[in-house]
Amino acid sequence: MQAHILGYIKHHTQPAFFRDMSEPITLSAHNLHYHHGQREIIRDISLELKRGEVLGLLGHNGAGKSTTLQVLAGVLQIDSGHVEICGFDLKQHAQEAKLRIGFLPEAPPLYQDMRVDDYLTYCARLRRMQPANIAAALIQTKQRCGLQDCGTHIIGTLSKGYQQRVGIAQALIHQPQVIILDEPTVGLDPTQIKDIRTLIRELGDAHSVILSTHLLSEVESICDRVEILHHGRLIYSDSSAGMQQHGQQTGFIVSLLTPPEISVLRAINMVTEVEQLSPTQFKILHTHAINSGDTAAPAALLTLAAQHGWQAQQLTPLKAKLEDVFNQLTQDS
Amino acid sequence: MSSSPNMIFVIANKELRSLFAMPSTWLILAALQFIFALLFLSRLNAYLQVQAQLTQLANPPGATLIVAAPMFEALALILLMLIPIFTMRLIAEERRNKTLILLKSAPISSTEIVLGKFLGLFIFLSLIIITCSLMIMTLALGTPVDYGLLLLNVLGLLLLAASYTALGLYFSALTIQPAVAAISTIAVLFGLSLLAGISPDSSIAFDAISPTHHFRSFNNGLFNSTDLIFFLLFSITFILLTWHKLKNE
Numbered sequence A: 001m002q003a004h005i006l007g008y009i010k011h012h013t014q015p016a017f018f019r020d021m022s023e024p025i026t027l028s029a030h031n032l033h034y035h036h037g038q039r040e041i042i043r044d045i046s047l048e049l050k051r052g053e054v055l056g057l058l059g060h061n062g063a064g065k066s067t068t069l070q071v072l073a074g075v076l077q078i079d080s081g082h083v084e085i086c087g088f089d090l091k092q093h094a095q096e097a098k099l100r101i102g103f104l105p106e107a108p109p110l111y112q113d114m115r116v117d118d119y120l121t122y123c124a125r126l127r128r129m130q131p132a133n134i135a136a137a138l139i140q141t142k143q144r145c146g147l148q149d150c151g152t153h154i155i156g157t158l159s160k161g162y163q164q165r166v167g168i169a170q171a172l173i174h175q176p177q178v179i180i181l182d183e184p185t186v187g188l189d190p191t192q193i194k195d196i197r198t199l200i201r202e203l204g205d206a207h208s209v210i211l212s213t214h215l216l217s218e219v220e221s222i223c224d225r226v227e228i229l230h231h232g233r234l235i236y237s238d239s240s241a242g243m244q245q246h247g248q249q250t251g252f253i254v255s256l257l258t259p260p261e262i263s264v265l266r267a268i269n270m271v272t273e274v275e276q277l278s279p280t281q282f283k284i285l286h287t288h289a290i291n292s293g294d295t296a297a298p299a300a301l302l303t304l305a306a307q308h309g310w311q312a313q314q315l316t317p318l319k320a321k322l323e324d325v326f327n328q329l330t331q332d333s
Numbered sequence B: 001m002s003s004s005p006n007m008i009f010v011i012a013n014k015e016l017r018s019l020f021a022m023p024s025t026w027l028i029l030a031a032l033q034f035i036f037a038l039l040f041l042s043r044l045n046a047y048l049q050v051q052a053q054l055t056q057l058a059n060p061p062g063a064t065l066i067v068a069a070p071m072f073e074a075l076a077l078i079l080l081m082l083i084p085i086f087t088m089r090l091i092a093e094e095r096r097n098k099t100l101i102l103l104k105s106a107p108i109s110s111t112e113i114v115l116g117k118f119l120g121l122f123i124f125l126s127l128i129i130i131t132c133s134l135m136i137m138t139l140a141l142g143t144p145v146d147y148g149l150l151l152l153n154v155l156g157l158l159l160l161a162a163s164y165t166a167l168g169l170y171f172s173a174l175t176i177q178p179a180v181a182a183i184s185t186i187a188v189l190f191g192l193s194l195l196a197g198i199s200p201d202s203s204i205a206f207d208a209i210s211p212t213h214h215f216r217s218f219n220n221g222l223f224n225s226t227d228l229i230f231f232l233l234f235s236i237t238f239i240l241l242t243w244h245k246l247k248n249e
Helices: A002-013 A065-072 A094-099 A116-126 A131-144 A160-172 A190-206 A216-222 A240-245 A262-266 A296-308 A322-329 B005-021 B023-054 B063-096 B100-105 B110-141 B147-174 B178-195 B211-219 B225-247
Strands: A025-036 A039-050 A054-058 A080-085 A101-104 A178-182 A208-213 A225-230 A233-239 A251-256 A271-278 A281-286 A312-317
Touching: A025 A065, A025 A208, A039 A065, A039 A080, A039 A208, A039 A233, A054 A065, A054 A190, A054 A216, A065 A178, A065 A208, A080 A094, A094 A101, A101 A160, A101 B100, A116 A131, A116 A160, A116 B005, A116 B100, A131 A160, A160 A178, A160 A190, A190 A208, A190 A216, A208 A216, A225 A322, A233 A322, A251 A296, A262 A271, A262 A281, A281 A296, A296 A312, B005 B023, B005 B110, B023 B063, B023 B110, B063 B100, B063 B110, B063 B147, B063 B178, B063 B211, B110 B147, B110 B225, B147 B178, B147 B211, B147 B225, B178 B211, B211 B225
Parallel strands: A054 A208, A054 A225, A101 A178, A178 A208
Antiparallel strands: A025 A039, A025 A080, A225 A233, A233 A271, A251 A281, A251 A312, A271 A281
16 A cells, blocks of 8 residues: 555656656667568667656557567567667577566466466566565565455456456566556456556556557557557657647648758748658648748748659648547558 | 576476366376276286296296386387377467467576476376386285386386477477377377387388387386487487577577
8 A cells, every 4th residue: 555655646746757857768679670471570660768658659450569569578589670678688688688577468478277376476486586575576566456356366267357457467576677568458448447557657657668559548648758650660759748739839740752851841931840750751840920820831841842843742730639640640651 | 598497497387287287187197097007907917817837937037027017118108199198288388378478578598498398297297107107016015026127117218208298399389289289299209109110120220210119128128328318319309499499489
């Protein structure tokens, strides 16, 4: 109970933006590639995660979310690139790195015929915990995941929601610094979803959490940062605060099939900031023009595009919702 | 390829516990003891009927050779059919239930997974071999027993069980369906066992790769280091192949 209250106070006295700057990086991944047969599942993915941060990995089904997370958890061997967990390379120092990871795969890895207590104890042993510390960790983890009364139940007899909790509990029991959750709330009822989101938010205070989801509301409610994954590539990254700012900023996202140098775009009248989202997509912020409103800058850009043959294709104003950004970015052109 | 005995035992312990948690394990053990006891009694009965005639021979074979040796040979055949049923689950079932990910994301090496699984089942099979041997040792109640022959048979069976387990483990690592693993293991073991029956004057020594053939020396009370090395190489080869498969997927 005490731990819960402390977590509560901590969460509410230290807002996310206050902590981010000084916290150490717990997970960093550079240029990850993964092939399965002829198919390239993920391409050139680079990620960084700080302590106390909850990162949401957003994407359609089949975008490569699960593969990315499995690569980060050291389950799949990558073709190229490297992952570091708290400074330990996942390939060279696999043991040290994996000690610091808690991973919940898409299907919780449960032995249906084991009791919850036995299962969690086995998981703790697998993570090389000292036998003396396991009992206390077991009690604490069960309490965090709301499994206090299920210790002697056989896992196969539990409902899906409780099985999911056991799956999360096995990822937490060894107090890992990086927690990787693959669609943690899928298939749960609304109350359970709420409980698990609260738990994830709580975990985000002392650990780093990376979770995948295809629910935009989930990202908006629990994540500090979001990365959008599409066809195996990260195409968009922003902080939660940044996502909410979309409504206040005036700007647009434009696709240019043969784009010029970024500096050329920056030089356009009234444009304040240009960010390249993908080889052909740019997020452009601009100031208000007094008489012509918000249309002056896009109009100027389109005129230039027509003159220089940049082949402008889509121009979407930034709106309040992440959903619009997501929909626009993941449209197949 | 670092490994600590500690983690191997954690996995072996889990394998043993899950074996004993299944009702089917107890059923198989009970049926095995029942069939083995029936075989033993009928063998003993046959021996008692010819015993009088045997005493007229100048150098009569003892009870150990006539009763115990064929019993161990029968146990070798039973193990051939029994071990694939246990090995099929080892990795294929973990893969099918998506629990293999738990092991792969844990800070343990493929070596520890493979050796732990092998050891867990091997300990279980040793229990079967030892309980059956204890039954045969009841011969000592009525007649002097050739303990050398008996121990050599037990050693031979343990080596045979290790080889069969290693092969079964490898087939279990190759597939996601436990049944496929079991059937292919039985097929290969049976094929290897048939090779032992090929006539010795054949120009190609097919029986050299048959575990059954190498077990026969132990069965006849002959300790040949070639046989020992064969069993060790056979087991190590398939354990290495399993390790290689797990590591590279």
